[in-house]
Amino acid sequence: MNGARVVITGMGAVTGFGFQWQDMWQQMLRGRHCVAPWQPEEIEDGGFPVRFAAAVDITRLPSGLQGHPAWDMPMEKRSRLGWIAATQAVADSGLAVSELSRAAVLTASGAPQHMLADMRLALPADGGQGADWRHLMQRSAQVHADGSLRQANDRLSRLIAADFSCEGPVLNVSSACAGAAQAIGNAFRMIRRGEVDVAVAGGADSVLNLDTMSALYLLGAVSSEQRWGSELCRPFDRDRSGLVAGEGGGFVVLERLERALARGATPYAEVLGYGSSLDGYKVTAPDPQGRGAALAMRAALEDAGVRPRQVDLVNAHGTSTPLNDVAETLAIKNVFAEEEHYRQLAVCANKSQFGHLIAAAGAPEFIVTALSCRDDRIPPTLNLQHPDPDCDLDYCAQRAVSRPVQVALSNSFGFGGLNASLVLGKYRESRG
Secondary structure (H helix, E strand, O other), X not given: OOOOOEEEEEEXXXXXXXXXXXXXXXXXXXXXOOOEEOOOOOOOXXXXXXXXXXXXXXXXXXHHHOOOHHHOOOOOHHHHHHHHHHHHHHHHHOOOHHHHOOOEEEEEOXXXXXXXXXXXXXXXXXXXXXXXXXXXXXXXXXXXXXHHOOOOOOHHHHHHHHHOOOOOXXXXXXXXXXXXXXXXXHHHHHXXXXXXXXXXXXXXXXXXXXXXXXXXXXXXXXXXXXXXXXXXXXXXXXXXXXXXXXXXXXXXXXXXHHHHHHOXXXXXXXXXXXXXXXXXXXXXXXXXXXXXXXXXXXXHHHHHOOOHHHOOEEEOOOOOOHHHHHHHHHHHHHHOOHHHHHHOOEEEOOHHHXXXXXXXXXXXXXXXXXXXXXXXXXXXXXXXXXXXXXXXXOOOEOOOEEOOOOEEEEEEEEHHHEEEEEEXXXXXXXXX
């Protein structure tokens, strides 16, 4: 643990709760969720097997965001939502564009949404075999840079950097459900090492389309259960049946503490450490003993110079999948085994409230963790009515909890065994 202290001075979140992190936080503390009936736009008869998701309702867009350029430029929905979240984070920080010239921008994004209509351009009109390349080339005049690159994974990071005239490092992270946490973690380390003084970091994703949801369904990752209705996201419950997808984005402004204080900013929380690992067990399943998750948590705590017994809260990855929840519970018990500290820990699962944002998941969950440190409030894990006997920690079931949160850990574990953990602490002027 060396180098500059790093604090959070701005936050922006777009989820099914809306376009303001303040609304999201209040709704979560009230024990609400934004999972609702959903079907892909391409399905007219309502026959798609996945029936629920946590979608963003664009009709609830605040008036101040209606003229944002994200709505006029050709781009995927994930980039629109992420750009809005980043705009909110910068505005929340109070930084002027002139103060961002050397800022770093780090984003996470998921798999591009395939544009089926564009793909069909190359198919022969008579339904024959093979692609009609002559027909495709005749359409080439309609292709322009913004349109052809709208699916590029680096598009969001480029848009944010250009919008705020950032000339520092611009990076895109593509590492599944760990992506946003890794983007934030690497931004934290860049500031701590002195490479930059400020960074805009986070992620955005939208998998609520026919192509991606079909893939998740065929992988067996997403729940098609219907008996629980909109309450089917049930982390650590014996009746959990798979993840419930959400969409949106989250971004934070991270700053070197001295710089933040010099301009009169009030930090939300401090970032203390970051750890990452690869368990390499299976593409769609974690190591059953949670070894990779434990490695990431231990690395983050070591990076922070924090002992396990100092941690008050773990914001779990908590996907509501049969395999993850047990493996993560075992990993937490392993890391916090000394004096059975895991029995004193509070654990929560935000996905029970706003779904799984896939590549973006770690960003709004990081924001929620920061707010728990600031306010000493922990949002509930909803729908945990019949705990799995193998999931026997204090998951703050059903209701928000008020208790001191000095140090917290936020977990994000992705497909392929990609793991990331971030340690946050309540902001104090001095750290002993």
